[in-house]
Amino acid sequence: MRIKVLGSAAGGGFPQWNCGCSNCHRARRGLFSFKPRTQAQVAVSPAPATWFLLNASPDLRQQLLQDPEFAPAEGSRGTPISALILMSADVDGVMGLLHLREFQPLKIYATASVLRVLTEENSIFRSLERSVPPVQWEALPLDRPIEIYQGAAGAKSALTCKAVPLGGDYPDYVSAALRKTLAKEEAVIGLEFVQDENRFFYAPNLSGQNDQWKCHAKESDLALLDGTFWTDNELIGVRGSGKTAREIGHVPLSGPDGMLEQFPPAGKGRRVLIHLNNTNPVLDESGAANRAVRDAGWEVAYDGMEFEIGI
Ligand SMILES: [Zn+2]
Numbered sequence: 386m387r388i389k390v391l392g393s394a395a396g397g398g399f400p401q402w403n404c405g406c407s408n409c410h411r412a413r414r415g416l417f418s419f420k421p422r423t424q425a426q427v428a429v430s431p432a433p434a435t436w437f438l439l440n441a442s443p444d445l446r447q448q449l450l451q452d453p454e455f456a457p458a459e460g461s462r463g464t465p466i467s468a469l470i471l472m473s474a475d476v477d478g479v480m481g482l483l484h485l486r487e488f489q490p491l492k493i494y495a496t497a498s499v500l501r502v503l504t505e506e507n508s509i510f511r512s513l514e515r516s517v518p519p520v521q522w523e524a525l526p527l528d529r530p531i532e533i534y535q536g537a538a539g540a541k542s543a544l545t546c547k548a549v550p551l552g553g554d555y556p557d558y559v560s561a562a563l564r565k566t567l568a569k570e571e572a573v574i575g576l577e578f579v580q581d582e583n584r585f586f587y588a589p590n591l592s593g594q595n596d597q598w599k600c601h602a603k604e605s606d607l608a609l610l611d612g613t614f615w616t617d618n619e620l621i622g623v624r625g626s627g628k629t630a631r632e633i634g635h636v637p638l639s640g641p642d643g644m645l646e647q648f649p650p651a652g653k654g655r656r657v658l659i660h661l662n663n664t665n666p667v668l669d670e671s672g673a674a675n676r677a678v679r680d681a682g683w684e685v686a687y688d689g690m691e692f693e694i695g696i
Pocket residue numbers: 400401404405406407408409410663664
């Protein structure tokens with residue numbers, strides 16, 4: 386299976402248009418130790434010319450245009466994208482759906498509750514239903530692998546995808562009336578992909594409200610995990626007020642309860658931080674936080690990073 390990081394930053398990207406924090410300021414000046422990053426977007430491929438998009442970033446159009454592997458064949462109308470899999474109803478993970486409204490039949494997987502948020506309360510997403518046939522909204526069960534790619538005779542094997550509940554909440558824009566009827570554990574999921582015993586686990590939103598992610602991360606050949614914040618009060622330090630990292634659904638990386646400390650020590654595969662917020666000091670490749678992360682055996686995702694497992 387191949388995995389591509391099309392975007393590696395948290396919501397707002399890096400630099401963020403309205404942020405003058407020291408990271409964003411230095412990225413604007415083009416200092417070489419600060420790589421600009423678009424908003425988090427990952428794609429996974431079980432076979433040539435077959436891709437699944439994980440979430441739909443606000444930068445999706447630009448990300449697809451930049452990579453020739455996502456182009457239609459000359460003279461044709463179509464896409465190598467088989468389906469999208471949404472991991473929450475967060476604006477940063479669903480806004481990109483609106484970039485795909487050019488009458489393209491697609492399959493869109495999400496938990497039943499997230500599908501309700503998108504289709505019952507946010508009628509703008511009906512613009513996707515104008516294709517013939519219209520997009521198929523497919524409910525993704527929790528904790529049960531489903532086959533999303535069957536494999537071809539004599540070629541690559543099937544790819545399964547399992548939704549892993551991560552805790553976390555529905556976004557603020559969901560009405561109180563709808564929220565009351567939604568299953569709490571369906572708000573935010575991680576995804577485990579398996580093809581021929583090769584495992585890839587993706588979880589850019591670790592709330593810390595449960596520990597289920599740990600065994601999936603430990604067993605995977607590649608884990609792309611939540612690298613949003615370095616400290617719990619990082620945003621407050623920049624904005625002067627606001628919520629902590631944990632309050633918005635992200636365990637910070639550093640500290641005794643941080644994600645780096647919590648990661649199971651016996652993990653066998655590559656560990657990569659993704660979804661980096663523009664305030665995160667890990668973005669400074671010459672800084673101490675970046676060094677600490679690498680010394681602890683982690684890599685830091687960047688736009689254009691690619692992986693192959695089991696090939
Ligand atoms: Zn900033």
